Amino acid sequence: MRGAGRSARAKRTLDVVVGSCLTVICAPIMALVAGYILVTSGRPVIFRQTRVGQNGRLFTMLKFRTMVPDAESMRAGLCDERATSGVQSASFKMQSDPRICRGGGLLRRWSLDELPQLINVVGGSMSLVGPRPHTVEDFAEYREGTYERLDVPPGLTGPWRVGGRCELSGDEAPELDLDYVRHGSIIVDVSLLLRTMKAVVSGRGAM
Numbered sequence: 001m002r003g004a005g006r007s008a009r010a011k012r013t014l015d016v017v018v019g020s021c022l023t024v025i026c027a028p029i030m031a032l033v034a035g036y037i038l039v040t041s042g043r044p045v046i047f048r049q050t051r052v053g054q055n056g057r058l059f060t061m062l063k064f065r066t067m068v069p070d071a072e073s074m075r076a077g078l079c080d081e082r083a084t085s086g087v088q089s090a091s092f093k094m095q096s097d098p099r100i101c102r103g104g105g106l107l108r109r110w111s112l113d114e115l116p117q118l119i120n121v122v123g124g125s126m127s128l129v130g131p132r133p134h135t136v137e138d139f140a141e142y143r144e145g146t147y148e149r150l151d152v153p154p155g156l157t158g159p160w161r162v163g164g165r166c167e168l169s170g171d172e173a174p175e176l177d178l179d180y181v182r183h184g185s186i187i188v189d190v191s192l193l194l195r196t197m198k199a200v201v202s203g204r205g206a207m
């Protein structure tokens with residue numbers, strides 16, 4: 001237990017130090033992205049969504065808005081379409097999403113839409129590395145055996161990102177998360193952060 005406590009403290013230290021540095025470094029980029037969204041798509045610039053975090057606690061995750069303002073109201077119809085097509089997964093993603101606004105696909109490809117989550121990381125609701133935080137609706141679809149992924153803070157990046165992001169099947173992503181929860185360490189976190197840089201540059205699995 002003491003070892004686990006030290007590991008958690010080291011992970012939190014990494015989050016605060018690296019997260020704060022990245023926030024400062026990326027501030028000019030975030031300002032440009034915010035300006036672009038404001039000019040091409042209007043307000044709001046930031047999209048706020050309730051996600052399920054560590055130990056099932058709810059928090060507000062921040063992203064740059066890449067969809068039309070009423071995207072959430074359109075979700076129910078798209079969920080029905082996904083169900084009709086036979087897709088089942090605890091993560092709502094679809095190819096050629098009609099809700100994506102002008103330039104949104106490019107922001108997603110280079111993961112620029114996720115830069116505001118650095119604020120979540122520094123604030124403590126997220127970690128730099130961890131399982132992907134799901135929405136309340138997706139959390140309701142969890143199968144038995146996958147709740148263990150809530151034992152650690154959700155991550156800005158993680159094995160799901162370097163493993164292919166949206167290219168992963170509904171069964172592969174949870175398994176990657178669970179393996180990280182069981183075997184993660186600071187060394188693993190640093191390795192995943194470095195691998196994330198390569199995944200972002202390649203745009204692999206982005207949607």
